[in-house]
Amino acid sequence: MKTKSLVALLALAALAADPALAQETAEAAAPVAEAVPTHSVFILNTLLFLIGGFLVMWMAAGFCMLEAGLVRSKNVAMQCTKNIALFSIASIGYFLVGFNLMYPGDGWSIDGMLGAFMPTSLEPVGLTDADGNFTGPGDITYASVGSDFFFQLMFCAxxxxxxxxxxxxxxxxxxxxxxxxxxxxIIYPIQASWKWGAGWLNPSDDTGFMATTFGAEFLDFAGSTVVHSVGGWAALAGALILGPRLGKYAGGKVNVMPGSNLPLATLGTFILWLGWFGFNGGSQLAMGSLGDVADVSRIFTNTNAAAAGGVMAAIFLTQLLYGKVDLTMALNGALAGLVSITAEPLTPSIGLATAIGAVGGVIVVFTVPMLDKLKIDDVVGAIPVHLFAGIWGTIAVVLSNGDAGIAAQLFSIAVVGVFVFGVSLVLWAFLHMTIGIRVEEEEEMAGLDSAELGLEAYPEFGKGSQFV
Structure with a gap:
């Protein structure tokens, strides 16, 4: 192997000295490329999962900072508590049930519809079994189970x-x-198994329901619907049961409740923007070939372009409609652009990716006041960003991917929406009727930091501060 590597290096040196040797160099280097160990693909794919996974994990910090900046100061510590707790709960729950429910392989409880209820298990330490037998490439050829679990967990959280x-x-x-x-x-893994777990929305042959009904499978590359609209549907159901904040719609008008820290919200948005490269880029799910690496780089570029398009659309539109640029709309415009490109970040051109993201920014600017007219109180704009832009992004797949069918996309959006919204609505209603989901009026006025946690995120301001 060392000798062949030396041959390759000498060939490259000759090419640098004389470009006319290019064809000969390519021929000399070809055997070296073929000599790459068979487990290299396993290593590179695993590396992509791990790098993509910790980038998506960093999005947890982005969500936390965005929310902390957009709520009032008396509720900041509560948002931080919820975010670190939900990430931990997701990590445990996805291990106990979620991963195998989402990726049952041949172990479906109901074929194509309901996966297997069992904890996750990893490969043996060092890829050897209990008897010391090697269980590496040949038995495992794609990527490590641990890296796959880690990557998919971050989407769940x-x-x-x-x-x-x-x-x-x-x-x-x-x-x-x-x-x-x-x-x-339960909720997220079941619907995700329908698409990403090779369930009924993503048949492996031409005899499945989607293929025979629509002539196409449901396409959602990194989760505009499978991840983002699912969170949006669950949030919408909760907002309907929970009701708006005190005073939000008092006096027959919408009363603005400014966030406590816009620089913090901006930082959170940039963190999310960064993490999205792992979200979309890692969803290529392979880095073991030249084509895969080229595709990952294209995904990065289109992801960035869509975010930029969302920002500028929100900036121009708020200037046009309100006479001033709205920073919070610009931040959500970036996120809406990112959500919009998530369903198909590979096939669009840079220009089309920018346009898809820009439509996401427009959606945010119009749907935030629309929710207020309906008296649906969404503190950070999560429903416009993740639900409405997620639906748009899933539909937009047909603009660049010839394998997509509009009927299949719309049907799948509706199926996931009905399932997630329906189950979430029932669960929120059950919690509301049993243990209650809303704090008392006095506690809400005082702030959840002191009422629920007994502390304040910004104690130097004091309860009577104008910043509270």
Missing amino acids: ATASIVSGALAERIKLWPFLIFTFVLTC
């Missing part, structure tokens, strides 16, 4: 983070955490 921001400032901590456990253990 991101779904719960979406719900947290929408229901902020008036929901009790423990009912929220109970809902989070069910969402990450």
